[in-house]
Amino acid sequence: MKPTISFESRNPHTLLALAEAGHGVAIVPSQLQCHRYQVRIVGLTYRGRTLREPLTLSWDKRRPLPRFVTDYCAMLAAYMREIFPITRPTQPKLLNLQRKAPRR
Numbered sequence: 001m002k003p004t005i006s007f008e009s010r011n012p013h014t015l016l017a018l019a020e021a022g023h024g025v026a027i028v029p030s031q032l033q034c035h036r037y038q039v040r041i042v043g044l045t046y047r048g049r050t051l052r053e054p055l056t057l058s059w060d061k062r063r064p065l066p067r068f069v070t071d072y073c074a075m076l077a078a079y080m081r082e083i084f085p086i087t088r089p090t091q092p093k094l095l096n097l098q099r100k101a102p103r104r
Contacts, residue, residue, distance in 0.1 A: 029053070 007023060009015050015026035016037045027044060028034070034041055044051050057073060059065065 007018055009018070012026070012028040012032050015028055016032075016034060016039060018024065019026040019039050020037045026039070030043075057069075057076075059069065
């Protein structure tokens, strides 16, 4: 497959508007609110696995880290665990083995 690229944008809402207008597909983060666009949403996979991009917070290590940054990181981590509780798919084989193991 070789795509024909006519438009590019780094703004996810621009990409969604272009897709909604019929100009192709938009690859946007799954956290993005897409309810106001008339588009079909599907998950993107490669070789049967969901594509993921890790989130990072970066700062200059030569500067002292303010307390609000560590508090923010803890708050963000707790929030992400709440809204995305599953970090990876369950493995049925392991679950079956655990159920069959005798209890002590």
